[in-house]
Amino acid sequence: MSVIHNCHVTPLSSSSSAFFAQNRLSVVRTQIVSVSHKKAGVCKCVATSPAEQTAYKTNVSRNGNIAKLQAGYLFPEIGRRKAAHMLKYPDAQVISLGIGDTTEPIPDVITSAMAKRALDLSTVEGYSGYGAEQGEKKLRAQLASTFYANLGIEEDDIFVSDGAKSDISRLQVLFGSNVTMAVQDPSYPAYVDSSVIIGQTGQFQKDIEKFANIEYMKCTPENDFFPDLSKVSRTDIIFFCSPNNPTGSAASREQLTALVKFAKDNGSIIIYDSAYAMYVSGDTPKSIFEIPGAKEVAIETASFSKYAGFTGVRLGWTVVPKELKYSDGFPVAKDFNRIVCTGFNGASNIAQAGGIACLSPEGLEAMHEVVGFYKENTKIIVDTFTSLGFKVYGGIHAPYVWVHFPGQSSWDVFSEILEKTHVVTTPGSGFGPAGEGFVRVSAFGHRSNVLEACRRFKELYK
Amino acid sequence: MSVIHNCHVTPLSSSSSAFFAQNRLSVVRTQIVSVSHKKAGVCKCVATSPAEQTAYKTNVSRNGNIAKLQAGYLFPEIGRRKAAHMLKYPDAQVISLGIGDTTEPIPDVITSAMAKRALDLSTVEGYSGYGAEQGEKKLRAQLASTFYANLGIEEDDIFVSDGAKSDISRLQVLFGSNVTMAVQDPSYPAYVDSSVIIGQTGQFQKDIEKFANIEYMKCTPENDFFPDLSKVSRTDIIFFCSPNNPTGSAASREQLTALVKFAKDNGSIIIYDSAYAMYVSGDTPKSIFEIPGAKEVAIETASFSKYAGFTGVRLGWTVVPKELKYSDGFPVAKDFNRIVCTGFNGASNIAQAGGIACLSPEGLEAMHEVVGFYKENTKIIVDTFTSLGFKVYGGIHAPYVWVHFPGQSSWDVFSEILEKTHVVTTPGSGFGPAGEGFVRVSAFGHRSNVLEACRRFKELYK
Incomplete structure (x- = not known):
């Protein structure tokens, strides 16, 4: 360390960056000069050697909760495996039918509005700075009027965000x-990981592949993917995605009515994740607030991601x-607002x-078309695996197909499919121990890719 | 509650919303019908009475850390007072010279690029879904090359975010x-409030207006607004904004060198907030990483907000x-990435x-112009208060002018200025007890507004 402290910084290297130069010409010139100096090794005082880099440690303890997390977050891990496969x-x-990333272009009516807003920011009349933290x-x-008409949810109950994943973490900070x-x-891994990070859980128990102090509600074909609530212990928070x-x-109306009653008792x-609600057909609920009394026990988080790309x-x-209150009567919304x-x-x-x-009549129509397209993809995937003799779940009210490989390891199946068909899926066990033996196939993809992937599946499993 | 449970939901009201109708025409029709039903009071089962709304409480305890927070977050509070004044x-x-919100249009070169990206999202080639969490x-x-050339900061050390405020909270979750x-x-209130929320502090001590278990480093004219480090207790984290x-x-190079040495000892x-770095002139550091050895003890957070609007x-x-490591040698960046x-x-x-x-040559030039404009505003405000005989601080390397009203309450001065000149400022005590007796005047404003505000200040304090 003393080497660093004793090293005199030259005027050139002490200039934090070319950015702060006063005009464009000098920006460019300074940058070029700086780079050549760096390459020539003149500026040694900032380029510490590997030994020095590893020598110093602060006295700050690592957050023990983060240390509890297992391996990487699921989707970056899949990204790494995909990248390794592409190198090989x-x-x-x-073809990626893995992380559930949308692929179809955003309808013009929506991007035009965004482009217009962007350009308006260059005008005195159209410029806006800080907006309301809760959204416009x-x-x-x-x-409120589009998604919750007649459900008693009002404008000021709604907090606009940069996406459901961010809000899940904010809700963990809230509680x-x-x-x-x-x-x-199984479930979306951000619920468990964010719970671990904020300190609600014990250590990961390797033998059962669960974190201590989380209630895992098993959802399998045996219980129609709805937990047996008579066996579920009481918790403060229930994450539920439907x-x-x-x-x-x-979940059906009857099931959600039972869930709300369970919460109330x-x-x-309930933190209800309805990010895929628009994929629902028929009378199946699209919002937890369709269930009478839910406003007193539920929060709902949602997103434009899978509707409008x-x-x-x-x-x-x-x-x-x-209407949602803590045990002392304090409104949860007031703290969430804070x-x-x-x-x-x-x-x-x-x-x-x-x-x-998106919520204009034209935008709604365009979103329905996007959702309809992905639902057609879903049917193609469901039909493919069904025709191959697999037991296939999901795929009706959601863009995900849950394919059963009984007795096999999800990661093994994932690896075999990737190795032999070059198709990326998601191993079911990555979503929780009850996902073992399943693979999730996402219906987000160009039609040609979905058809080609299905052709390869047929080749592999014929 | 039983009233709600027993209430049968009609097919109309059980449809969660017009959004899920299958085509545009039915959207519009359903919406109109729904509204009229609601107005007619048919859908009583979801419109709970006020008595019912307040009756039910969950058994979930309110987060005790959030309960420690005082009043509202400063800037929404100022917004409320401004709104009340406008009603009166x-x-x-x-004229708002209060919350530090930018007012000048974003340069064309920047908004054109955003508009183009938006429109490209409607094309197959230009569409992109999930990006890297860390940024493009x-x-x-x-x-890295613009702000940290020659400082040893590399691309993978940088995490792009939706703004410094969000990152401050994420850093609190990290630690x-x-x-x-x-x-x-005084300091930007998000540091203290996010610390309270995550549970690092004790209760608010009303007598000294400080939270227990936070080290407040007094920065006043007496110490050139740099803390007397010989009197500062050791903490794990040091928030420092310059x-x-x-x-x-x-802070000068010598002061920051002392700060880095203090952290290292x-x-x-150090969590170094450099959101205003581009307002710095001369040799004063723009990044903590200009100080040798800082990479082993510092994180820096920054923003485009005040450079490009x-x-x-x-x-x-x-x-x-x-290079930044926990006491066990684990890299902090790995956990932040998680x-x-x-x-x-x-x-x-x-x-x-x-x-x-923004970081293209044209964008850099445009940002320098924006910053230059606000710096001219700053000078106008500094000159005004100086000419009126006030002691004025800041305003050279930052778009904030810190005006001293010795012996007066900041909120009283704020209220008097608002009442008599219709100009919104920010009371210094809102930033911490050492801000008492000061008012912050922001230089973000249209030139005509800044000139008019200064005219009114001269009228008030002549």
């Missing part, structure tokens, strides 16, 4: 480390009804313009 | 509840050098296109 087979046409009033009102939680098993990621099943709070644009929302105001500054105004366009 | 004086021309590779590389922290007093919000002062981690677009970044991957899905791709444009 550089000429293969790899117009968007909140449209969300803190002293609550207990339940999740469907239509479900990864199993693709959607226990004084629990906004996975990269980033826009979602969370409903915290004013979390949002302290740790978030609102979703991008350009994305919000896109959200408003 | 509906015809007044209220091109943007990360540009940030968790078992660390201790220090802040400059150029400072709210005092407008920027104590094994502490991105307060509403939302784009920032945080640098976590790979936090980002679990609780964030990347900044909006459209905003990132804007960031890339």
